Amino acid sequence: MEHIAVWVAAFLTLGIVSFLYKDNPWYKLSESIFVGISAGYWFVVLFWDNVHGKFWTGVFPPEEYDAAGNVITKDPDWMLWIGALLGILMLARLVPKFGWISRWPLAFIVGSTAGLYLINYFSSNMMRQVQGTIMPLFGMWQTDPATGEVMFQAFSTYDVVGNLVILIGTFTGLVYFFFSKEHRGVFGATAKVGIFFLMITFGASFGYTVMSRMSLLIGRVDFLFGTWLGLIK
Amino acid sequence: MSERAKEILVVGLILILSIIVYLGKVGGWIGALAFSPAVSIVVIILIFLALVWMLVRTLRGQLLDRRIVFLFVALAVVLPFFMSITQEIKISPEVQQLYDALESLPPGSKVLVSFDYDPPSAPELQPMAESFLRYCLLNDLKVIIMGLWPQGPQQADLALQAALADPRVQQKNLEYGVDYVNLGFQAGNEFVIQRMGANIESMFPRDYTGSAYRDLPLVRNVKNFSNIDYAFNLSAGYPGTQEWVQVAVDRYGLWMGAGNTAVQAPMMYAYVNAGQLEGLLGGMNGAAEFELLTGLPGKGTKYMLSQSFAHMVVIAFVIIGNAAFLTSGRKKQPLGQGK
């Protein structure tokens, strides 16, 4: 069984890799297996985790025993019925006549997503980031650990330049996103600096992405030549 | 011979070759391959010469076929696996920060490790997971494992096995439920984190093996994040470090660090700088640096040579492509913004 397993895995791995040469039946076969298996996988997992694990056991809690063997009864969570109701309304789509009902759960989901994320992002992405940008540029009063004396400690040039760069970058980056003013004149030039910073950001992302993708490939190579063929220690 | 026949022939050859090698592995008459340093250098020179050839060809105006590029990348990744060359690794500040945070924890501290990734990202995150767990177990830190991705706890199990296989860890006779515990997966993304902030048991009534939460000595007294001394999040996307920071750090003040895929890492620097994250391992080299700091070399270090080569090759491709572009007088302007 172990041998079959490794060979199946290797067969499918090479099937996907063969796409690099060109589209071919081996790839198409692997791809179809992939689509079928993955759709089925999520179908099953969502059923057991959410419909059964969340809804069913929440509404009809199974009996549990504590260490002493006493039965612990949990109160059924009636709120879960609302979820099930929304889900069933969703399935109304299967009957074309009642398809419009599915708009209600959709409206519900859209509304709650909008409400929830508004606050979450606002606090983490806006408030915290603004707060994080406010910092002294040149130095600050600190307690000297050696003498215990409180004195002004200037930052190193490295930090000062860095802090200035963060300040300028954040500021000009925001200017770039301004919608109410055409990018012209001084404003345009500032926005241009902003886009430079954005480009550096993207460049760094690109660099890291290369790194990440290569790592994944390395992992697969380790499987093919190590686990499968045993050529790598 | 027709194109089709050639293709079938090549596939057949590969198949036969791999069967032979596989039988050799099973039978034990083919061992692992390793180049001597001299051979390694020759291979490196060959790779370099191939790059020069590509540069010359591209400068003459013939863009290389994608497949040649592909083949070259494959070689540059595979060959270093067999080389016996070492390279010096340098520690980045955010890795040092993570290590310092861990070092500051007294023995017996409870460390929460959330495995939020799946097998496709394992090559990057598994090395981190292994060395992190190994470090914790060796230094008497109590490890509480959980996952927000369904496949996370499975990955955690693999990492645990690897960490427990270390002879020094074995000597400690660690016990499941006392020294480490795997709470399993819980669906619900950031809401799980949020509810854990109030009550961890409500989210994980049973652990991965099916034992009740309150029967596990390690976590019996762990009510919520206030009982966790440090948290480490291995993340490959959503839900992941961003959600942990937004909910657990920002709202509950959890002290945490993270290990991220290299793709995600740049976004997390903003959090490291704002003090929301205490330490960050980014991608394979984050893993290798951490292994170096802890003195526990593992997969990260092993993969690092291939990683270096792959980077060099990509950089070479960018240079070659741009050299051709600049010498040809920037003729082909693209549509649109021209960015």
Place this chain on the structure above:
Amino acid sequence: MRRRHSRHILLFHLFLFCLFLVTSSAIHAQSETPADTAAVDTAKVQIEPPTSVVVTDHKYDDADALELTWVPSVNDRVPGGKVVGYTVFRSINEREFEPLQELLPGSNFYLDESLYRDTLYSYYVMAYSRNDSARSVATEPVSPQREWLHVDRAWLFVIALLISISVFYFISAAKKGEDLFIRKIAGLEAVDEAIGRATEMGRPILYIPGILDMDDVQTLAAITILGHVSRTVADYDIHVRMPVSRSLVMTAARETIKASYQTAGRPDAYNDDMVQYVTDEQFGYVAAVDGIMVREKPATVFLLGAFFAESLILAETGNSINAIQIAGTARPAQLPFFIAACDFTLIGEELFAASAYLSGEPKQLGSLKGQDVGKFVAMVVIIIGVVAVTLGQAFDVAFMQEIFDALTYVFSTQ
């Protein structure tokens, strides 16, 4: 305010800690006798009880938690300390005390949750040595309080409200017919042109709304943009192809396109097969979309929404079939690939602005103005804050420092 409150507690603790250090070092000095190390197992290891046990209401909850703090036993935290743990005991409505929770040595805090309102709770803490124990005094019975407002978040609320109000303001100004200027966004100017091109070539339009579900705002943005795109498409006779990776997105997208066709007066031209579910699996989905691209060669490809690693594969394949590609996402990691391989890219905020911009309706454009106010606030706060703290620190100006403290407080989210 909690901040001040906690500072208070901190000072108090610091004081107690110093006290404890003084006493404990004295005790430590005493105990460093050979007799201690060679202690017989049967001898009682006597310890002092924890002191100053204080119960306070856990702030800003639904009356279901109390906070318990105490000063650890003086025998704790000394090298080779004798305390092996604590147990918190609780009495409900003045009934008998029962053990509630065991804690490690060094603990000085416990948050008791899942409590009930209108119930009285009283606590004491017991410290244990190997074979002895010492209990603290019990606290007076208290009940948890319920609050209506999360006061710590008041400033967050105020700022969110401020920005919301400015959005409202500009929306209503726009309704009154005030002319609002919005700069051109190149990627969005090109949408009509891109649709027109598909019409000319008689090839389909491919619309990819990212791979996340309806509970991500980027997907919502993609679906709202789809509303405008399909509205234009309905006027022409073009085929839209929209493979999706989430069932809910499928439903929402069908609803959207259908409605657009109805508005355009062509409900007959709509059919459900325009939107098709593939699989929830990221790369299974990508493999299928790639297939569609190569086989059907769409003239225009929209890649709008939340994208992950697949961005590169999709954009590269789209590029190889020479489609006009308009991409946009709020995920910075994927933007470089879109910028390299697509004709137009909406960066972050531009994606969210797109649907308002495309609608061309004044009230929608008004909301973009409101966003700008938010950015302006952020920029001003950053500048003022940085100047204040830099000068405040460099020249030790107290009021500058206060400005900084105020700003950090206002913008803190804990």
Place this chain on the structure above:
Amino acid sequence: MITGIVGAVFVLQYFIPHWPFSKMNAWFSDWFSIVAAFAIWLGALNLMKISAQKVVGRKEDWGYALVIIFSFLLIVIPGFAGGQGYREAGTFFSWLYEWAYTPLSSTMFAILAFFVASASYRAFRARNLEASLLLIAAFFVMLGRVPVGDILTGFMPVGWRLSDLASWVMNYPQAAGQRAIMIGIALGLVSTSLRIILGIERSHLGGE
């Protein structure tokens, strides 16, 4: 209408710890996952329908459509037949997961490496100042994050080697750009959410 009320309630819950607002977040997550689990029936049926149509109509590549249906059933049947322990080690479901699903998805992920290489050869061109900056930043990061970078710049004083430059780029200009994007996104999100909650933006449910 529903959208607006629900949206407003969910904004307010953040500020009101009082019941029932304190529980809203948790409820929503439960409801959403239950709705999503119901909705996947729609999706799966749609996939099966389209594949079946291909097979019945003997359309192009109908054989592969058959493979899709077959492999879907191959994993779904043991998944449901296995009861709650369907994914425990040793079941056929977990076997498929480990030896078919995992290699397929990781390989699909891994071939991205090839696409990255080909894109850097063909697409990333220093067309103008912006694009050049992007490339230069990428250079620093790519080289600085592997040991080779430091070997190449070993002649430089400590603090000026590639790995230091890479760290600098990551910590400062990169973080600044990231920050601007994050703040922008937060504001865009606030305004989009408000439009949806206020009912100004209704194109997601049709109607302009």
